[in-house]
Amino acid sequence: MAILSKIRDRSMFLILIVGLALFAFVLDPSSIQQFFSSNKVNSVGQINGDDIDRDEFAQQVEAYKTQSGGRATQMQSVNAVWNSMVSEKVFQTQLEKAGIVVGEKDIWDAMVALPEIQNSPLFKNEINLFDEEKLKEYIANMKDEAEAGNKQAWMNWLATEKSIKQNLERQAYSSLVSVGLGASLEEGKRDYMFDNTKMDAKYVFVPYSTIPDSISLVSKDEIQKYVEENSKRFKPEATRSLQYVKFDIVPSETDDAAVKNEVDNLINDVEESNFSLKILGLKSAIDYDEFFIEHKSDLSIDNGYKFKSQLPATISDAIFEASVGDVIGSYKDNGYYKISKIVEILQLPDSVKSSHIIVPYLGTTRSTSVKTKAEAKKTIDSIFTLVKNNKTKFTEIADVINSDGTKGKGGDIGWVRKDQAFSAGFDKDFADFIYKNKTGSVSVVETAFGFHIIRIDEQTAPEKVVKLVTFARLIEASEETENIIFEQAETLASNLADGNKLEDLAKESTYNIQSAVNLKVLSESIPGINNQRQIVQWAFDQERELNDSKRFDIDVLGKRGYAVVLLNGKTEKDEIVLSSDILLNVRPELTNKKKAALIKETMKGVTLEEIAESTNSTVRSASSVTLASPLLSGVGNEPNIVGAMSTLKLDEVSDKIEGEKGVFVVMVTKREASAVLENYEIFRNKIVTKLKGRNYQLYQVLQDASDIKDNRSSFY
Numbered sequence: 001m002a003i004l005s006k007i008r009d010r011s012m013f014l015i016l017i018v019g020l021a022l023f024a025f026v027l028d029p030s031s032i033q034q035f036f037s038s039n040k041v042n043s044v045g046q047i048n049g050d051d052i053d054r055d056e057f058a059q060q061v062e063a064y065k066t067q068s069g070g071r072a073t074q075m076q077s078v079n080a081v082w083n084s085m086v087s088e089k090v091f092q093t094q095l096e097k098a099g100i101v102v103g104e105k106d107i108w109d110a111m112v113a114l115p116e117i118q119n120s121p122l123f124k125n126e127i128n129l130f131d132e133e134k135l136k137e138y139i140a141n142m143k144d145e146a147e148a149g150n151k152q153a154w155m156n157w158l159a160t161e162k163s164i165k166q167n168l169e170r171q172a173y174s175s176l177v178s179v180g181l182g183a184s185l186e187e188g189k190r191d192y193m194f195d196n197t198k199m200d201a202k203y204v205f206v207p208y209s210t211i212p213d214s215i216s217l218v219s220k221d222e223i224q225k226y227v228e229e230n231s232k233r234f235k236p237e238a239t240r241s242l243q244y245v246k247f248d249i250v251p252s253e254t255d256d257a258a259v260k261n262e263v264d265n266l267i268n269d270v271e272e273s274n275f276s277l278k279i280l281g282l283k284s285a286i287d288y289d290e291f292f293i294e295h296k297s298d299l300s301i302d303n304g305y306k307f308k309s310q311l312p313a314t315i316s317d318a319i320f321e322a323s324v325g326d327v328i329g330s331y332k333d334n335g336y337y338k339i340s341k342i343v344e345i346l347q348l349p350d351s352v353k354s355s356h357i358i359v360p361y362l363g364t365t366r367s368t369s370v371k372t373k374a375e376a377k378k379t380i381d382s383i384f385t386l387v388k389n390n391k392t393k394f395t396e397i398a399d400v401i402n403s404d405g406t407k408g409k410g411g412d413i414g415w416v417r418k419d420q421a422f423s424a425g426f427d428k429d430f431a432d433f434i435y436k437n438k439t440g441s442v443s444v445v446e447t448a449f450g451f452h453i454i455r456i457d458e459q460t461a462p463e464k465v466v467k468l469v470t471f472a473r474l475i476e477a478s479e480e481t482e483n484i485i486f487e488q489a490e491t492l493a494s495n496l497a498d499g500n501k502l503e504d505l506a507k508e509s510t511y512n513i514q515s516a517v518n519l520k521v522l523s524e525s526i527p528g529i530n531n532q533r534q535i536v537q538w539a540f541d542q543e544r545e546l547n548d549s550k551r552f553d554i555d556v557l558g559k560r561g562y563a564v565v566l567l568n569g570k571t572e573k574d575e576i577v578l579s580s581d582i583l584l585n586v587r588p589e590l591t592n593k594k595k596a597a598l599i600k601e602t603m604k605g606v607t608l609e610e611i612a613e614s615t616n617s618t619v620r621s622a623s624s625v626t627l628a629s630p631l632l633s634g635v636g637n638e639p640n641i642v643g644a645m646s647t648l649k650l651d652e653v654s655d656k657i658e659g660e661k662g663v664f665v666v667m668v669t670k671r672e673a674s675a676v677l678e679n680y681e682i683f684r685n686k687i688v689t690k691l692k693g694r695n696y697q698l699y700q701v702l703q704d705a706s707d708i709k710d711n712r713s714s715f716y
Contacts, residue, residue: 045082046709047089054715057081073531075524078716087699088166090706095169098176102168110164177698181691188684193674195628199645200670202619204612205635206603207662208595216594223586234582239518240539241569243502245511246529246554247489247562251477259475263330263337266295266471282341283327288469298336299472304422305348305435305465315340319466336472344467349459350418352434355411357383357398360450367450380444380451387453388442394455412457418465430454489551489562496549502566517569521713529556529563533716539567540713546570592658599663600656608653611665624672635661 043051064077072080095101117123118130122138125131139157146154227234251259268281285291288301308316312333319328322342329339360367361376371379383401387394398411406412421431427447433454437443442455477485488509495505506513516526521540526532535552538544549566604614612619622632630642641659645668648654654666 043711044715045086045711046707047086048093048707050089052085052089057085058715060085073524075522075531075533075716078712079522082710082712086703086706086708090699090702091166091170091173093706094173094702098173100169100172100176102165102172106168107161107165110168111161174698178692181688183684183687183691185680185684187687188680188682189677191687192677192680192683194646196626196674197646198624198626198672198674199642199668200621200623201625201645201666201668202608202621203632203641203664203666204603204608204615204617204619205632205659205662205664206599206615206617208592208599209662211595211598213591216591216598218587218590218594222590223583226586226590227582236571236573238521238540238573239569239571240536240567241518242516242526242535242539242565243513243568244516244526244529244535244563244565245489245492245502245506245513247485247564249477249482249485249560249562251475252481255478255481256475258478259473260330260332260337263339263471263473267327267329267339281327282339282469282471283325285341288343292471295471297471298474299470301469303428303467305344305346305418305467307350307463307465319468320464332475333472336474338470338472340468340470342466343469346436346465346467347462348418348435348465349462351415351460352421352456353415353458354413354434355394355398355455355457356402356406356413356430357387357394357411357453358402358404358450359383359452360403364450365448369450376451380453384442384444384453391455394453411455415458486562489564492564493549493551496564496566502549522716529554532563535563535565537713538565539570544570596658596663603656603663603665606653608665608667611653635659638664641666 042054044054044057045052060081061074061077064081065072065074068077111117112130112132112135117135123130123132123134125134142154142157145151266281267283269284270279270281271277272279280291282291292301308320311319312331314333315328315331319340319342322328324342324345327339327341330337332338357380359371359376359380360369361371361373362369363373369376383397387397395410398406399408402411416426416431416434418435420426421435422428427449429445429447430452433441433443433445434456437456439456439459442453445452445454492505492509492511496502502513505511514528516528519526519536519539521536523536524531524533526535532552532554538550538552544567546567546569549564552563552565554561554563599615602615603611605611608619620632620634625632625642625645627639627642627646630637630639632638632641638659638661641657641664644654644657645666648666648668650668650671652667654664657664657666
């Protein structure tokens with residue numbers, strides 16, 4: 001009874017335990033841990049304490065991808081939206097502190113002033129002047145459309161308003177900052193005197209090049225130590241390095257032969273004895289659309305006319321020597337096996353220049369005409385009588401009645417290339433007329449746009465062309481081949497999981513190992529296999545350890561395959577990895593420091609002459625050197641040395657000074673102050689201009705000073 005009593009006392013606790021047990025049955029342990037983890041986040045990031053909502057962020061990412069027309073990748077869209085939001089919130093904090101407010105009238109005035117608004121025909125009145133009321137009416141209509149469900153135009157308009165507001169706010173803030181970037185006349189005078197004081201000096205110079213690199217080598221440990229001591233300069237980020245083997249799913253020789261055989265069998269008719277049927281081959285076929293559908297061609301019919309130079313070199317001679325009805329192939333071209341039937345041989349120009357007069361009628365493409373077809377035909381026939389032998393009249397009437405881009409050009413279509421004319425975007429009837437008739441021909445032609453009077457003005461010299469019907473079958477890996485490749489990838493992944501070394505396994509099976517070094521947490525592209533975000537996410541998983549491996553399905557430019565990936569390097573956020581860029585920049589710097597130390601040890605003596613003798617060098621002279629032009633004759637640009645010269649006592653030997661190209665010991669012998677000016681306004685303005693020229697750094701400074709937490713890698 002005592003036990004039952006205790007159970008009753010702890011009933012809620014037991015309910016919780018049972019609930020967790022059921023929860024664990026559905027979820028894996030890592031899911032439970034994540035659910036209760038204090039690190040669980042539901043915001044993409046935080047800027048100065050302000051959360052970026054995950055759902056809002058996702059909506060903007062999708063909107064950005066849509067606006068890019070699908071050209072932006074997922075991570076490119078994520079980064080663009082993130083940068084925009086960070087910029088907005090960083091400035092918002094400063095705007096609130098500065099008390100800057102942009103009102104609706106400011107936004108409206110800026111909107112109205114936009115050239116695209118001022119010049120749009122939508123917002124012009126009867127005398128072709130901008131009408132603000134038309135703009136207001138347009139906006140009201142967009143809002144009504146949005147309320148009716150068509151929201152896209154309204155959302156775009158709101159985005160434009162928001163962008164204008166942000167620009168106005170930032171301009172106001174930048175102007176406020178610029179006001180504080182000033183200088184006094186005294187500062188202008190000081191800079192003038194400082195920069196233009198002429199100095200004479202004697203010095204001893206020992207170049208770094210006198211010390212061989214072999215005795216001043218810098219180790220990676222030394223570079224690592226230097227980088228860690230100067231971590232702010234290098235902004236360390238977490239990185240991952242991978243090794244991988246790629247398995248391309250490509251057809252075998254057997255697959256290739258099978259596809260070729262399949263295409264070869266489609267040339268001639270095939271008798272199906274079991275069903276007393278004849279299956280027509282391409283040679284006998286008449287309805288080519290039906291043939292392509294029945295046999296499932298991997299390429300659609302191309303109705304264009306081809307010059308010899310436009311055909312694959314392997315079959316161009318055979319096609320141009322053949323006759324109408326002949327079938328050429330099978331032949332391999334661009335990953336397909338093809339057979340081509342010649343259906344027409346003509347002499348056609350490469351390009352044609354033509355003009356037209358058009359009379360559309362009700363129902364024709366892009367037409368607003370209310371004419372019936374019969375009325376349009378009567379009109380075009382009467383016009384044809386006037387213009388068929390009169391070019392001047394043709395031009396006059398075309399400029400009056402044409403409603404397309406040829407109005408005002410006398411109906412001139414311009415030059416049209418053959419490939420353009422016989423493409424899907426050009427009217428077939430128009431193309432047939434201008435290419436299959438001679439220069440000077442004029443006729444009435446009906447097209448999808450209405451009735452035309454077409455005149456052929458010029459043509460290039462005709463050449464032989466062919467029209468082909470080309471059936472194509474993609475050369476693909478068979479299921480059996482795919483299974484073999486999959487097994488190879490799986491075997492490698494399994495062997496790695498068992499602790500075998502990738503180098504040994506690759507050598508044994510002649511696999512090519514590729515590397516991806518120092519990937520960042522938001523990286524998307526992996527060298528050799530392009531955008532593989534899922535691999536980067538796997539590498540940065542909190543539970544991932546060195547030498548973990550996994551097989552991934554990949555798609556590289558439409559070609560499928562597998563990648564077996566090994567994590568072989570990782571650094572966390574506070575660690576600095578020695579990338580090639582860091583090594584390239586830091587190694588010469590540290591090498592010169594080592595050389596400087598060795599040179600300083602050889603510089604013995606008190607006077608310049610003694611120091612020169614100890615280093616087997618000479619005492620050099622510099623005259624009329626200024627800070628504005630810190631050049632030492634025979635040495636080059638040495639701002640550090642000339643800067644030191646400006647503060648040294650006259651006729652005293654300096655300490656050893658490290659410069660750009662070597663170690664110096666200097667004695668300044670003369671300083672000649674610049675001439676006194678009546679006014680230093682020019683030099684004051686020079687300082688102000690220089691300060692304001694750094695306005696571009698404003699956002700970077702504000703960003704660096706902001707508290708930004710980035711959780712993007714948790715979601716993307």
